[in-house]
Amino acid sequence: MATSNESKTKIGLTINGEGTEVAFASHKTLLEVLREDLGLTGTKHGCELGECGTCTVLLDGTPVLSCLVLGLACAGRDVRTVEGMASAGKLHPLQETFADLGAAQCGYCTPAFLLTAEALLATNPKPTRDEIKDALAGNLCRCTGYIKIYEAVELAAARMRGESAEPTRESLYGA
Amino acid sequence: MARKSSDRPTARPPDRRIIGKALRKVDAVAKVTGTTKFADDLAFPRMLYCKLLRSTQPHARIVSIDTSAARTLDGVQAVLTGQDVPIPFGILPVSQDEHALCLDKVRFIGDPVAAVAATSEETATAALDLIKVAYEPLRSFDSAEAAVANPEPRIHDYGDSGNLHKLIDLEFGDADAGIAEGDLVREDLFFFEGSTHLPMEQHAAVAQWSPDGKLTLWSSTQTPHYVHRALAKVLGLPAARIRVIATPNGGGFGGKSDPFNHEIAVAKLAMLTGRAVKITLTREEVFYCHRGRHPTLMWVRTGAKKNGAITGMHFRSLLDGGAYGSYGVASTYYTGALQTVTYNIPRYHFQGARAFTNKAPCGPKRGHGTPQPRFALEVHVDKIAEQLGIDPAELRLTTLVPPNSLTANYLRVGSMGLGRCIEKVIEGSGWKRKFRKLPNGRGVGLACSSYISGAGLPIYWNNMPHSGVQLKCDRGGGVTVFCGSTDIGQGSDSILAYIVAEVLGIDPFDIAVVTADTDLTPVDLGSYSSRVTLMSGNAALQAAERARQILALHAAKKLEIPAERVTFADGRVFDSEDRKKGMPFADAVQVAEAAEGTVGTVGSYTPPKSAGRYRGAGVGPSPAYSYSACVAEVDVDPETGIVRVPTIWIAHDVGRSINSAAVIGQVEGSIYMGLGEALMEEMAYRGDRNVVHKIPSLLEYKSPTTLEMCDVVTYLVEDPDPNGPFGAKEVGQGPLLPVMPAVANAVYDAVGVRIDEVPITPEKVLKAIRRKAKGEEGRVGPEAFPDIPWPEPTRVPTPWEGGDGKAVERVRA
Numbered sequence: 001m002a003t004s005n006e007s008k009t010k011i012g013l014t015i016n017g018e019g020t021e022v023a024f025a026s027h028k029t030l031l032e033v034l035r036e037d038l039g040l041t042g043t044k045h046g047c048e049l050g051e052c053g054t055c056t057v058l059l060d061g062t063p064v065l066s067c068l069v070l071g072l073a074c075a076g077r078d079v080r081t082v083e084g085m086a087s088a089g090k091l092h093p094l095q096e097t098f099a100d101l102g103a104a105q106c107g108y109c110t111p112a113f114l115l116t117a118e119a120l121l122a123t124n125p126k127p128t129r130d131e132i133k134d135a136l137a138g139n140l141c142r143c144t145g146y147i148k149i150y151e152a153v154e155l156a157a158a159r160m161r162g163e164s165a166e167p168t169r170e171s172l173y174g175a
Numbered sequence: 176m177a178r179k180s181s182d183r184p185t186a187r188p189p190d191r192r193i194i195g196k197a198l199r200k201v202d203a204v205a206k207v208t209g210t211t212k213f214a215d216d217l218a219f220p221r222m223l224y225c226k227l228l229r230s231t232q233p234h235a236r237i238v239s240i241d242t243s244a245a246r247t248l249d250g251v252q253a254v255l256t257g258q259d260v261p262i263p264f265g266i267l268p269v270s271q272d273e274h275a276l277c278l279d280k281v282r283f284i285g286d287p288v289a290a291v292a293a294t295s296e297e298t299a300t301a302a303l304d305l306i307k308v309a310y311e312p313l314r315s316f317d318s319a320e321a322a323v324a325n326p327e328p329r330i331h332d333y334g335d336s337g338n339l340h341k342l343i344d345l346e347f348g349d350a351d352a353g354i355a356e357g358d359l360v361r362e363d364l365f366f367f368e369g370s371t372h373l374p375m376e377q378h379a380a381v382a383q384w385s386p387d388g389k390l391t392l393w394s395s396t397q398t399p400h401y402v403h404r405a406l407a408k409v410l411g412l413p414a415a416r417i418r419v420i421a422t423p424n425g426g427g428f429g430g431k432s433d434p435f436n437h438e439i440a441v442a443k444l445a446m447l448t449g450r451a452v453k454i455t456l457t458r459e460e461v462f463y464c465h466r467g468r469h470p471t472l473m474w475v476r477t478g479a480k481k482n483g484a485i486t487g488m489h490f491r492s493l494l495d496g497g498a499y500g501s502y503g504v505a506s507t508y509y510t511g512a513l514q515t516v517t518y519n520i521p522r523y524h525f526q527g528a529r530a531f532t533n534k535a536p537c538g539p540k541r542g543h544g545t546p547q548p549r550f551a552l553e554v555h556v557d558k559i560a561e562q563l564g565i566d567p568a569e570l571r572l573t574t575l576v577p578p579n580s581l582t583a584n585y586l587r588v589g590s591m592g593l594g595r596c597i598e599k600v601i602e603g604s605g606w607k608r609k610f611r612k613l614p615n616g617r618g619v620g621l622a623c624s625s626y627i628s629g630a631g632l633p634i635y636w637n638n639m640p641h642s643g644v645q646l647k648c649d650r651g652g653g654v655t656v657f658c659g660s661t662d663i664g665q666g667s668d669s670i671l672a673y674i675v676a677e678v679l680g681i682d683p684f685d686i687a688v689v690t691a692d693t694d695l696t697p698v699d700l701g702s703y704s705s706r707v708t709l710m711s712g713n714a715a716l717q718a719a720e721r722a723r724q725i726l727a728l729h730a731a732k733k734l735e736i737p738a739e740r741v742t743f744a745d746g747r748v749f750d751s752e753d754r755k756k757g758m759p760f761a762d763a764v765q766v767a768e769a770a771e772g773t774v775g776t777v778g779s780y781t782p783p784k785s786a787g788r789y790r791g792a793g794v795g796p797s798p799a800y801s802y803s804a805c806v807a808e809v810d811v812d813p814e815t816g817i818v819r820v821p822t823i824w825i826a827h828d829v830g831r832s833i834n835s836a837a838v839i840g841q842v843e844g845s846i847y848m849g850l851g852e853a854l855m856e857e858m859a860y861r862g863d864r865n866v867v868h869k870i871p872s873l874l875e876y877k878s879p880t881t882l883e884m885c886d887v888v889t890y891l892v893e894d895p896d897p898n899g900p901f902g903a904k905e906v907g908q909g910p911l912l913p914v915m916p917a918v919a920n921a922v923y924d925a926v927g928v929r930i931d932e933v934p935i936t937p938e939k940v941l942k943a944i945r946r947k948a949k950g951e952e953g954r955v956g957p958e959a960f961p962d963i964p965w966p967e968p969t970r971v972p973t974p975w976e977g978g979d980g981k982a983v984e985r986v987r988a
Contacts, residue, residue, distance in 0.1 A: 035216075041209070041212070041215075041216035042208070042209020042210065043209070044213070044375070044376070044425070045215075045377075046375045046376070046377070046458065046873060047458040047872065047873045047874075048457070048458070049458065049872065049873070049874070051458075051872060051873040051874040052375065052873045054375055081209070082207075082208065082209035083208070083209055085208070086208055091204070091207065091208070094207075095204075095207040095208065098203075098206075098207045099199050099200075099203035099204055099206070099207050100199055100203075101836065102200065102203075102666075102836045102837055102839075102840040104203060104206040104207050105426075105664035105665065105666070105840060105844065106206075106374070106375070106376070106423070106424060106425045106426045106427075106663060106664025107202070107205070107206030107207070107211050107423070107425070107664065108213065108374075108375045108376045108425030108426060108664075109375045110206055110207055110209075111209045114207065132881075133881040133882060134881075134882075136881045137880050137881045137882050138880075139881075140375060140873065140878065140880065141375070142372075142373055142374055142375055142426050142428065142844075142847075142848070142878070143426055143664050143840075143844050144840060144843060144844050144847070145843035145844045145845075145846055145847030145848075145884055145887065146847070146881050146884050147843045147884070147886075147887055148839075148840055148843065150881075167197075171836075171839070172197035172835060172836045172839070173197065173835045173836075173839075173891070174835065174839055174889045174890055174891040175603060175888050175889060175890050
């Protein structure tokens with residue numbers, strides 16, 4: 001939203017590892033601050049009511065729904081968005097596997113799934129399929145049926161553990 | 176020149192380097208890095224924000240609209256009402272019944288009546304509260320049955336009868352006589368509740384007006400070509416001055432296939448203010464845009480021989496269309512069109528009706544008009560098999576439509592891999608040891624389906640191609656493909672790159688794909704009816720083959736070999752008899768460019784002519800039909816009625832995969848969406864005088880999460896179709912269709928009750944179990960089909976009765 005007539009508050013926070021100052025109308029959500037005041041449109045929205053998980057970002061390493069977090073509440077804190085996942089022109093292992101397996105179809109829910117999965121793997125490097133399902137249960141995807149997403153998380157997890165894993169033939173070519 | 180199936184070149188490189196491989200999509204990296212620009216990600220200097228004031232009445236005359244207070248609010252730049260954009264529009268030529276903003280009456284809660292453009296979204300929202308609308312309420316109708324029973328007051332002043340928008344009666348041979356020849360005659364009633372697309376991206380559009388009289392609209396649309404047409408019509412601008420750019424769609428599923436009121440509103444507001452104007456719908460508003468699955472009541476009567484052979488079928492459907500026409504006339508025809516392409520139906524009678532009601536308009540959702548009758552047909556066939564004492568898989572296998580045949584309603588079936596699909600899922604699921612043999616509470620069900628790979632006829636009938644491609648070869652070795660097709664997540668941009676890369680022997684990632692921009696790209700009709708891979712794929716194939724021909728001609732001269740020996744592979748152009756004799760692809764372009772000038776080609780695709788010549792024959796024909804077979808295993812808790820689906824086995828005849836991983840992705844996504852429709856998804860309205868959507872939110876409209884999604888075992892059956900590029904048929908919609916009936920049939924196998932409607936909720940299962948326990952019929956489903964004032968049938972003799980596809984002239988008494 002444009003904020004021409006509103007008084008703004010300035011806060012400092014860390015976004016994707018960089019200290020940043022941003023001024024915005026105090027009622028704005030973190031989602032709005034990211035997209036509208038910082039130009040980080042990689043974070044998407046599906047409902048702005050906390051129902052779909054599409055706007056998930058990591059706040060101090062924990063997945064949060066950025067549509068339900070006030071921007072002001074992020075002063076001094078650490079925010080990670082999809083824009084921070086690739087580094088030095090190299091994709092994060094999760095981004096690699098999501099791209100290779102087709103875990104991103106329309107791509108709209110993808111940033112949220114990537115960040116939620118990243119947070120899961122940070123605490124549980126070898127999750128079972130059920131643990132992955134539990135971790136991703138708050139994120140809706142209408143394209144994939146979730147299966148390629150599970151497979152991408154499992155494959156990235158294996159690679160992040162240092163294993164030289166490849167996609168199964170069945171997931172790419174069918175049973 | 177349009178590609179016809181007859182002028183297909185036969186010489187192709189024998190081993191495919193790209194086609195069929197599980198490659199990354201060309202836009203995959205943009206998607207996983209969040210850099211894809213969706214419509215709401217666009218922002219322009221001094222951009223204004225638009226909000227729509229929506230009707231609070233389901234059916235009412237607009238007595239007055241007072242916008243004076245809103246206009247004076249600080250920050251408001253313009254306010255529109257219906258009088259500012261009075262020209263009607265609609266996706267189909269026969270139902271131009273929508274206005275950007277309602278003119279004299281509103282037809283559902285959510286119908287837009289005014290639009291505001293302001294410097295912030297909050298100001299625009301505040302302005303809406305200042306607009307005063309006086310309504311004179313009219314009686315409203317919340318169901319098709321209510322619309323049938325009450326011809327007055329009419330929701331629209333057009334349509335076939337009262338509040339019935341469309342009435343269809345088509346008879347192919349004497350169906351009653353055919354049915355009477357059956358050893359068994361069975362009648363059933365089914366109901367399919369409406370459901371919605373629920374794309375994760377809410378519709379958004381940005382319009383920009385330039386003082387030189389040019390309008391640009393960016394929109395999350397699946398059909399930029401039709402939006403282009405609608406804008407030209409409503410705004411009175413030459414189409415040449417309008418540029419429509421479809422931004423990548425954050426999911427479509429059919430919900431972004433109509434030209435929409437909000438697109439026209441921002442365009443008009445941009446023209447009035449001279450500033451960019453954006454609208455992003457709220458999630459609640461997406462439910463008012465809808466155009467989803469029509470709630471459909473169905474009645475079917477079939478005659479069958481003892482071996483299961485069908486002797487005749489009579490099928491009736493009644494669709495609840497909601498408040499506007501949308502694609503509804505086509506949807507209604509589709510509820511009767513594809514019954515004939517799976518099992519042989521020698522004589523067939525279809526009667527279809529679509530009612531107007533005071534709900535959000537229905538239209539095309541994945542499967543468009545065919546999941547409802549497919550649900551009815553597949554459960555009906557399951558009941559017939561049980562009554563005849565035949566395994567339902569055996570019954571289906573013995574009644575399959577043969578490949579390369581013509582159906583009773585003149586649909587031309589080409590490749591037909593359903594038999595192999597059935598065999599795959601029967602074997603994979605362990606059907607023979609499970610069917611009617613699992614313990615109480617567990618069961619398996621089988622269902623099959625078919626879907627079109629694009630429609631044989633365009634929405635606006637003309638003789639032009641359905642898809643066009645331009646191709647430009649750069650002297651640096653890059654190739655750019657221009658096509659009007661729209662990527663909605665299904666991967667249509669990638670298909671273009673793979674096909675061109677295969678033909679020219681280059682890396683698909685050396686190809687730039689420019690799509691869905693009416694200024695830059697040749698027309699493709701849009702991402703609907705599963706048409707894009709087949710049609711834009713064929714257009715790309717033709718353009719690429721023409722480019723190869725030009726390059727080969729000049730490379731041959733340079734290499735001093737005959738042109739037919741010039742081979743394109745691995746980024747090189749070389750002598751097939753001496754691989755070392757050759758040049759990089761870029762050099763081949765340079766040689767050709769030096770000889771002829773800029774190297775560019777075009778390709779286009781027009782489907783083969785349909786066999787049917789009767790009125791209504793436009794819906795159903797397709798260059799190729801995909802086939803699917805599906806076994807669902809269910810766990811039903813008899814105490815709670817909760818149905819869990821652990822696994823679904825699906826086999827899909829895709830003709831030929833262009834990218835197998837993308838094909839499997841479409842299959843799994845279809846299973847997911849079908850599972851939602853089978854178990855939980857429903858558009859629920861409060862059905863009193865105020866017909867209001869009960870649950871317009873992502874929380875209350877239940878859709879499957881990771882916790883409900885089943886395991887999926889996918890088998891790809893490749894039976895290349897001569898009409899598809901490299902043999903490819905559709906996959907985006909077909910695999911959804913068998914899921915709902917397979918689950919319903921599995922519930923019967925598990926607990927012996929028939930739920931003849933979807934969604935199959937715990938309440939319905941429990942109700943049926945209790946009825947059965949009381950000795951009543953263990954069934955929940957509709958009880959009656961209302962009397963409809965059907966027209967005189969259009970009688971079309973079948974091909975085996977000497978018919979030529981034309982209707983018999985009616986004899987007037």
